[in-house]
Amino acid sequence: MHIHNQYTVDVLVAGAGPVGLTAAGELRRRGVSVRVVDRLPARLPYAKAVGIQPRTLELWDRAGLARQMLEAAVPMLGQLLYVDGAERQRFDLVLPPEVPYGFAALPQYETERILEEHLDGFGTRVERDTELVSFEQDEDGVTARLARTGVDGGGAEEVRCRYLVGCDGAHSVVRKGLGLTFEGGAFPDAYMLGDVEVDWDLPPGYGVRSLRRGADGTADDTLVCIPLPGAGRYRVSATVPPELAAPGGGGAPGDGVAHGLQNGRAPSLAHVQAVLDRLSPRPATASALRWSSVFRISHRLVDRYGRGRVFVAGDAAHIHPPTGAQGMNTGIQDAWNLAWKLALAVAGRARPGLLGSYDAERRPVGEEVVGRTVRHAAEGVQADPADPATVMLREAQLLVGYRGSPVVDGEVPRDGAGPGAGDRAPDCGGLRGRIAAYPLRLFDVLRGRGHVLLVYRPDAPDAPDAPDGGLERLADRAREASGGLVATLAVLAGDGAPPTGAGPPAYRDAGGEFARLYGVREPTAFLVRPDGYLGARLPLPAEESLTAHLARVFAG
Secondary structure, X not given: OOOOOOOOEEEEEEOOOHHHHHHHHHHHHOOOOEEEEOOOOOOOOOOOOOEEOHHHHHHHHHOOOHHHHHHHOEEOOEEEEEEOOEEEEEEEOOOOOOOOOOOEEOOHHHHHHHHHHHHHXXXXXXXXXXXXXXXXXXXXXXXXXXXXXXXXXXXXXXXXXXXXXXXXXXXXXXXXXHOOOEEEEEOOOOEEEEEEEEEOOOOOOEEEEEEEEOOOOOEEEEEEEEEOOOOOEEEEEEEOOHXXXXXXXXXXXXXXXXXXXXXXXXXXXXXXXXXXXXHOOOOOEEEEEEEEEEEEOEEEEEOOOEEOOEEEOHHHOEEXXXXXXXXXXHHHHHHHHHHHHHHHHHOOOEOOOOOHHHHHHHHHHHHHHHHHHHHHHHHOHHHOOOOHHHHHHHHOOOOOOXXXXXXXXXXXXXXXXXXXOOOEOOOOOOEEOOOOOOOEOHHHHHOOOOEEEEEEEOOOOOOOOXXXXXXXXXXXXXHHHHOOOEEEEEEXXXXXXXXXXXXXXXXXXXXXXXXXXXXXXXXXXXXXOOOOEEEEEEEOOOHHHHHHHHHHHEOO
16 A cells, blocks of 8 residues: 655664664664654663674764763773682783773663763754654655653554664564564573672673573682772672572563563662672672563574565574673664664665665674673683674774675785775874864774775875865765765875865875875775775775775765
């Protein structure tokens, strides 16, 4: 049945957790009209997902949100592993010096607060006590039905939108409405969480993992403590005591997905203290219990991340153990990947197939994360067979990439020096502009922008006013092929002043950091996408190859 298109909004986002708020904020930042609905009356005051990965901070930098997040968070310096009371390993979270952000911890409700305030700045507020009940899509749009769930009761509303994004969690109405499968299983044990202050003499800023091995050598009792903002404050998790476990190991609702916080009796301060007495490697006293809950863990992955005009992201698409703080961060990056593509589609500027690249790029990431976190939940991150530097970069989500994606083009350096098409575009320092008396980071130059064409010229003329007609022609081609949506910047070798003539803005790679980190010696064009990945790496001259790449992304 064809429905007349009187759209009330461009995109409807179901779910106002970190993933839904990210999707909505990025869409609004690009001028897309959005409504965000959530069935809860308010943000939950629980420190559920607390780990913030460096890659997520890089994305927040792009949106101008990094400062707020950094001021609210605390650094995660590493993890201490104890087995049967003895220290076995000190795992320091150290990254290469060119990575601009370290690991951090921030309670989920604080992450949501900052993201919600960011969204409010665009005039969009979360509609609380409002639940997506059902939807139907056709070739032109989606008709969604909403129900008010607050104490005042009622009412229903029908919303006509161009696209629907389901960020509505493990029991997603959107996923079920699309008829997607969600294959996987559940861990047999339930766990307890508690947000408490712990008085002990272990070093601050370190997570603590302490386990006791049974007669067969496997861990049969585990304590994990993650630092939170506040003096001596931790999120403590451990196997749930028998008196709090649901009869028969229950916890799965009607859809059979046993994942997340459970209803029922919550752990008390005495329960947390009993675990510390049993497993803490040093004398420890718990106090100031802010909240606690029992939770269960499943591992599942959807068979596709969307169909037609409807998409899923975050826990609606993938759930897994919280090991390594991968879940929320992966979901935020799902939302970021989808949002810039949806914005182009809403504007009529997306090439057919661009939205399909969301599944092509993000589902393999979800599959890898589910598999890795299940392994790490059983064995610990320290048991990963990869070399420690690789483990660190992967946990930081800095190795996520989209090589082979249908919407990336160009070379991958044979010697592995520098990023190739589909890889993360790294930051670098030492860029000198025309006026500022201080050096800039590349991320400073990219902040707030969409697609950016970086053109590197190692043989730039020394004369400050020398013209570069080839660069101007390339910038014109990028602008024409994208309808003005690609900005061009020049990165020039040498430490003199950048040219001051007409043409794209230019920066000097004064210390050679860009050339080193991008593994480039010859004139090369790098197309940096809005999500901070290289859509293309193209040797100059690149007018034809750039035009062909942009035709994969932008409608003519």
